[in-house]
Amino acid sequence: MRYTPAGVPIAEGVLQHTSEQMENGAARQVRCDIPLLALGQAAQWLQATPIGSEIRTNGFLSAKSRDSRTLVLHINTIEFLEGTSNGPILQEKG
Numbered sequence: 727m728r729y730t731p732a733g734v735p736i737a738e739g740v741l742q743h744t745s746e747q748m749e750n751g752a753a754r755q756v757r758c759d760i761p762l763l764a765l766g767q768a769a770q771w772l773q774a775t776p777i778g779s780e781i782r783t784n785g786f787l788s789a790k791s792r793d794s795r796t797l798v799l800h801i802n803t804i805e806f807l808e809g810t811s812n813g814p815i816l817q818e819k820g
Contacts, residue, residue, distance in 0.1 A: 727769060727770075727773045734765055734766055734769075735765070735766060735769040735770055735773075736763065736764070736765055736769055737763070737764045737768075737769035737770075737772040737773045738761070738762065738763050738764075739761075739762050739772065740759050740760065740761055740762065741759070741760040741761075741762050741783065741799060742757075742758075742759055742760075743756065743757065743758050743759075743760055744756070744757050760797075760799050761790070761796070761797070761798045761799065762783070762785075762798065762799040762800070762801055763798050763799070763800050763801065764800070764801040764804075765800075768801050768802060768803065768804060771804050772801065772804060775804065775806070779806065779807075779808065780806075780807040780808045781804050781805060781806055781807060782804075782805040782807060783799065783801045783802075783803065783804055783805070784801070784802050784803040784805075785799055785800045785801040785802045785803070786799075786800050786802075787799055787800075788800055
């Protein structure tokens with residue numbers, strides 16, 4: 727984790743997505759790695775997330791920088807899908 731000059735925490739990582747999607751009536755296996763970025767409280771939650779954990783995220787896609795066309799997923803919320811006996815834990819924005 728790193729911090730902005732104003733002290734806001736920033737966490738970066740890679741989301742490994744795996745799913746099965748329907749395309750033109752046929753099942754298709756989808757696997758991809760998505761660079762991600764989280765700020766503030768979401769960064770703290772992301773930093774505490776063990777590698778390999780199943781999560782569901784909510785956020786938006788944006789260019790990595792003004793001069794880059796590479797997409798980065800900016801995470802607003804993280805939902806932990808495993809390891810809880812009482813259902814998923816949702817970390818909310820703000």
